[in-house]
Amino acid sequence: MSTSEGGLVTLPAVQRPKPTWEHASVLHHEPIGDRYRALRLQAPKIATTAQAGQFVMLTVARNGETAPALPRPMAVYRRDPEAGTLDVLYGVVGDGTRKLAGFQPGEEMLVVGPLGRGFTIDSHVHSVLLLGRGIGTCSLTTVAQDNAARGVDTIAVTSARHHGALIGAQAYREFGAKAVYEVTDEAGTSSPDALFATLTEDWDQQPPQLILVCGSQRLTTLAAELAQRWPAALQVSLEAHMACGLGYCHGCASGARSEGEESPLICTDGPVFGWRFNGAGDVA
Template sequence: MTTAVRAVRDHVTPLPATGADGPAPTWHHAEVLEHRPEADRYQYLRLHAPTIARTAAAGQFVMLTAARHRERGPVLPRPMAIYRRDAEAGTIEVVYGVVGDGTRKLTTFTAGEAMLVVGPLGRGFAVPADTERVLLVGRGIGTCSLTTVAQDLAGTATGVVAVASGRTPEAVIGAEFYRDCGAEQVLTVTDAEGTSGVEHLRRLLTSTLDEAPPRRILTCGSDRLAWLCGELADRWDAEVQVSLEAHMACGLGYCHGCATGTRSGPEESPLICKDGPVFRLEGTR
């Protein structure tokens, strides 16, 4: 019998307000520049969306509409992490899993078509400039929420250690991207190789980082790995920021359909789209 894992979304709080508004979301009828299968069961999508590419912060997301102009459905857009953005070229890249009717419809868009995109949305990761080292821990498609952190830290004084986890080597996302961004270490672990379990990863990370631990740990894609990050944060006196995934109808905070489940008195639970998707993980001790 397996032990149930506490739901991470029940143990998060919004990051402290910075006192500055984030970039205002906008919309593009974005030209599809490239769209192809990517490893395992994923799809790679590159879009021309200059405003989003220029303003998106690390960890923010976009809403992609799968219906073409004048089509009746699918009605609801799909939230997707921004995997990479290029402000100079005006492009954003998305890697997504095909899991239902909406994402299957997304796969039918080809180069030259226009796709309705809204973004950048949500509150991203907060990594102060004086942070000496960060640890990024991603599982499967959740890694796509972390890659823009490595992109922003490339060439800075902040060191990056990254864990990319997947079911098989073919399902691991982001490892080469992390290396291209100059990460100090990139650790790939998989179920197929028996290296992705919590106990193994705990031993690997403590032996690797105990002498020079990170002060911020950023994670997405697995509750089990998030709680491991919490244990390591206690060991290293670090902070954990977790990006949560959720079904959304609007991505703007209007529908209130993506509440985290946590409550503070009579107030509504924080919304993943507006107060997140990045939160601080609490209750790790």
């Protein structure tokens, strides 16, 4: 399988909800699998407006505490506008997320959102392929949630090192995905070559019109190969450490192509970007 040449590009501006803040109550907080935790927050203003692919900033310091000083960016894993709730999944990897893991039901935390540019699914699209690796899958699940409401087919791949680290499959099935692939390094099913063979065998005759990917450079390369083969539009969600999430600090440059001196920011111009193939126009 050859590598597709190309790169990230900023997608056209779209209308997005105005960010707000809430002192959100913790409703549920529990382990998921062997390395993640699931957090449900009562945050009706954000849950009502959040678009697929957007994120929130969670302040980990409790009232009266000064550290950790910086909030943590988290993808919106799912939202329920009627109940006013939003869910995030995260891994405990440092001091901030260890602090976050200590929040108990009934406590409150400051949440800012929804933030960033989400995914765009045009009205003519009737089938979407989602490719997610690890915690990157959390940026894609709300797409399946919206697809279910619009009658758009979802084909979903969730990838991890081993079965206990897989996330998202249950949500995809709950949202009526047409097919869900759970692939792992342990089983030898997650490599780009193996996935390319599986997906082309299953979908060459009825290929999706749009591919969305997050969580792995290898998956992005695979997505570009599939987008050229079928052909399909391609959008890529990037993950990054952030200090503000609002574009003030300029600390999360994306590396995407830009006419200016600074590349677009993941927090405001992204996290979702399009993909341009060299010499072949835009796929976005």
